[in-house]
Amino acid sequence: MHGMISKPAEAAAQAGVANSRLLLVLLVVMTGLAPISLYLLVPALPMLATTFGRDASVVQMTVSCYMVGIALSQLLLGPLSDRYGRRPVMLAGLALSIVASLGCILAQTLPQLIVARFLQALGGASGMVISRAIIRDLHPRERIGAMISLVVAVMMIAQMLSPLTGGLIETALGWHAIFYVVAALSVAIAVAVTLALPETRRTRTEGASFRGDVVVLLKSRAFVGYMLCQVLASQIIFTFAGGGPYIVEIQMGRSSAEYGAWFATTGFAYFVGNLFCVRFSPRHSLDRLIWFGLALQLAGSSLNVCWSLLGLNQVPVMLFGTQMLVMFANAMVMANSAAGAISVRPSAAGTASGAMGFLQMGIGALVSQLGAYLGGHFTTTRPLTSAILAMSFACAGSMIFLVPRGNATVSEEMIKEAEEDEVGVM
Structure with missing residues (x-):
């Protein structure tokens, strides 16, 4: 009798492990679609310039507009996934990515290609924001950082191979x-999402709204602190990536190939940090883990x-x-501070993830230009390294001055107070 009971239980456990592994793979490809699509095209930029007879700086807009789309x-899609569910918003984003990819194939002029690339990013990046929300839906707060790290670590392998591919x-x-x-990759992911991705969105409280989520999140010092720390x-990555080529190639007189090899070492270190x-x-x-990472970052x-x-x-x-x-x-700092931010209000994980991702990419576009200026307009590495040190102090400051000690998540009282304030305004 005992054997008859234990075997089904063991089979169910094995099925659960298999399903969790399948879901992990699905989250990786969902997250990786947008960055992989970005880096796949980079080696072809000179050929695009020749094909369309345009300057390289204009062709570069296929990259910069893609980042704006991300x-x-x-x-946009983070809050929509809170309202309508993770699966339907993810599928809508993939549908847009498929249509936009066909638009890229059929583009006859460079402006048409740039617009299609923007739409491709707008749809393809849905997985970046929704995957973090799904992780928050399925895992307790203390496990979220590890799961985000695991997804990022596996995704980085494919991302690093994308330019070569x-x-x-x-x-x-x-x-x-x-x-x-x-x-084809977008179609494959859409089929996998349809067949294997369960709807994980938490049941929203009656009367919950995007405005209410934003009010609660912005009233939470914990959310603002974690979000600023992550952003x-x-x-730091965008700054160093913007200034590194000028320092290595102009200040140090090394080749672009050598710079690429050295820069790969930082990507490997980031990969190892996620595994840690x-x-x-x-x-x-x-x-x-955040404080340990901040200490090493400052050092x-x-x-x-x-x-x-x-x-x-x-x-x-x-x-x-x-x-x-x-x-x-x-x-360590990025994965765990992201986990903290999306844990403040679990029912608004998509909104929190979206706000964080928007600021990360939006500010990053400006900061990378700052890094290029600091690396290209000086004869020493001091301005660039000083800027990175200042950002490291700012990360630590956001944790010291904003995140409550011993109670990093928003309390039920804070949620009720923010919701009452919202009702009073309405």
Whole structure:
């Protein structure tokens, strides 16, 4: 009798594990669709300039407008997924990505291609915001950081291979083939979402609204603190990515290929940092991992400024060796502060995720220009490393001054108070 009971229970447990693995893979491809589509096209930009007979700076708009589309997608689709559900909004985004990919294939002029790329990002980036909300729907607060880290770590492998894959596709089949691949990938994800993604949205309280969610989130010091910490940490990446090529190639006189190799080391450090989160999240609290990451981030940023003052980081090994420590720590700060932000009001996880993603990408577009200025208009690394140190201090400041100690999540009393304020305004 005992054996008859235990076998079905064991089978059910194994099915649960299989389903969780399938869901993890689905979250990875949902998250990766937009960034992979972005980097697939980068190697083909010179060919686009030749095909359309336009300057490289104009062709670059296929990238910059794509990033704008990602930012707007975060802001729009996150709240919509709270209201209408994760699955229907995800499927609508994928449908737009498929149609826009076909528009890219049929584009006869560069402006048509730029518009189609914007729409492709607007739809394809739905997975970036919705996957974080799904993770919050399914997992307790202390496990969210580990799950986000795991999704990012696996996704980064595909993302790092995307430029190489795009180059091979363009060389063998032409640049149009890249958009056939993106369209096929969007169709495959849409089929998988239809068949395997359950609706995970939490039941919303009666009278809940987008305005009410925003009121509660903005009244929460915890949400604002976690969100600022995550957004500021991400700007360290954009700043260094903007200024790094000028420092290595102009100040240090190295080749672009060498810069690419050194920059890959920071991506590897970020990847390892995410794996570290996955490994140690079950043993340590979300806030403790954030503080550990902030301490390492400050230490690495301070060392890079010291090397700048002493004139020691005019060789790549010193600059990137210390930056690897910063990026390792950055992974912990970003994943766990994102987890904290979307845990403040679980029923509004999509809205919180969308606001965070919008600020991250929107400010990042400006900060990358700042990084390029600091790297390209000076003869020393000091301005760039000082800016990164200032951002590291700002990350720590958002946690020190905004996130309540010992009670990082918003209390039920705060939610009720914010909802009462909203009713009073209406």
